[in-house]
Amino acid sequence: MMATIQLKLTEDEAEILIDALETDLEGYIDAAADARANGKRADVATFTEAADRIRAVREKIRKLVPDA
Numbered sequence: 001m002m003a004t005i006q007l008k009l010t011e012d013e014a015e016i017l018i019d020a021l022e023t024d025l026e027g028y029i030d031a032a033a034d035a036r037a038n039g040k041r042a043d044v045a046t047f048t049e050a051a052d053r054i055r056a057v058r059e060k061i062r063k064l065v066p067d068a
Contacts, residue, residue, distance in 0.1 A: 021061070
């Protein structure tokens with residue numbers, strides 16, 4: 001298991017991270033779609049896993065920020 005870390009952020013900084021993660025997530029979703037269209041199964045799996053992990057981190061941060 002990976003070690004956990006603790007960060008102290010302002011709500012504004014957390015929202016910046018959420019926005020950045022959403023942009024990154026869109027890129028991985030698009031990359032997975034392109035890989036799927038090109039029949040590259042391994043890439044589809046890699047990009048989908050990355051998107052799922054990004055989504056999970058984004059949701060963790062969202063839970064900590066009111067109105068995010």
